[in-house]
Amino acid sequence: MFLTRDQERMLEGENGDAVRKSMELLVALGEVFGAEKLVPVESAHISGVSYKNLGDAGTEWLEEQASLGSRCRIRATLNPAGMDMEKWEEMNVSPEFAEGQVRVIEAFKRMGVEPTCTCTPYLIGHVPRMGAQVAWAESNAVCFSNSVIGARTNRESGPTTLASAVTGLTPLYGYRLDENREPGKIVEIGTELKTRLDYSALGYVTGKMLGNAVPYFRGLGSPDVESMKTLGAACATSGGVALWHGEGVTPEAMWAAEHLDGVEKVTVERRDLEEARERLVCAPSNPTYCVGCPHCSLREMAETAELAKGKDLGGRLWVFTSRGVYQEASRAGHVKTIEKAGGRVYRDTCMVVAPLHEMGWEGVATNSFKAGHYSVAHGFETMITTLDKLVEGASR
């Protein structure tokens, strides 16, 4: 791989050990993936934050990076942690877990990472330009960034995003290059997509069928931001999709349309969406009802509050969002409305990365195929339904 003289010096340690180690990682991965060179990145979104996934091993590694002097050169935001950093006791998270989680967040703060603790940085003002090279982890954020915004990132991991934040660089391969952004399959939608759950189901079905190929959707209708968020999250969960094009919907779709010659076509019908849900779920006896995978937007907070009015939720409805959206939702009165009805609103975390077993959960009901998939994988009885049915179910 070609390195500039400056980059060679960074690799040799002239800018300190933290930069040297970050360069070693980026160069090694560049070699593995056959990258020609390193290119500058404008921002990073870092995953690997929940203590549940990191454990002591990951926590120690992060603390060591902070002690080595790793500091972000570019804007870097942070993925969700395993708990609400203030209301963790109310969530039934143990003090031992909380202690580990605090160590993780402190290490990131020392390195200059914004402790946003959200999987939807794009909903709180972290929005790159179209065409910008960025280093993002968190599969739903990768999908949103590549597809809806038109920025360019691979499916990065915790260590690689941190290395990019510290050096401002990434190896040039994969979705950073035009040739890998061309459609791999045309997905013709043979049914009208009516609810956000339909978009989530479509994503799940698509990921299962395509693996990590790039889908070119026809017949998506006019999805709102929330629908595109849940669509991307689902296809990145059941498959390895990092980029999708939507005819008449996404910014690169017109360019993608010029590369459809010889591309195979598959059709998704209503029954495929229904089957996906039926295959995944059963009827949990005592579920916790949760909203916010990926984290709720302000609109979803408003909708949830509207549905919660006058209900008796008895602590059974859990709503997850970012601190940014929480603040706006508080100002608009949505948080109070949900809490008054007996719902709970948490920040910094979600049902995918919180230690649900330890918290005493028995089952999960969700309006997201991504959350549903992980809930099943973690051994919970799970159901997936629309937001209104979810709130209704939580109400006694």
Add this chain to the structure above:
Amino acid sequence: MILRGRRVMGGVAEGEALVSVDPVSFYGGVDPETGCVTEPGHCCRGENISGKVFVFPTGKGSTVGSYVIYRMKKLGTAPAAIVNVETEAILATGCVISEIPLVDMLDSDPLEAIRTGMRVRVNGDDGIVETL
């Protein structure tokens, strides 16, 4: 016998070979405390990889695996070196952050050329694997 391939992580290490025909996930597939392979149905289940030259096709599983490799290095249960047919990002990341030599893309299939129990030297810097 000398096999030549690609350097992924540098460094030189020597040890007894453990050859697996199955891919390896360090997250959930290996116990970092003991260094034993724990994945049900894995061809090396129950084998200890600590201090070995661990030879297998490629990595798999969650990106958390990178941190597990690092944890093993800290605990002294990590392999001395890793030889892959063709490596992938999780394993490459884990070996780089833990400073474990890793070589892949050799000029002959390491799963055939190397046998469990052979003494092997891995020169990560030059991408060379040598049976002693």
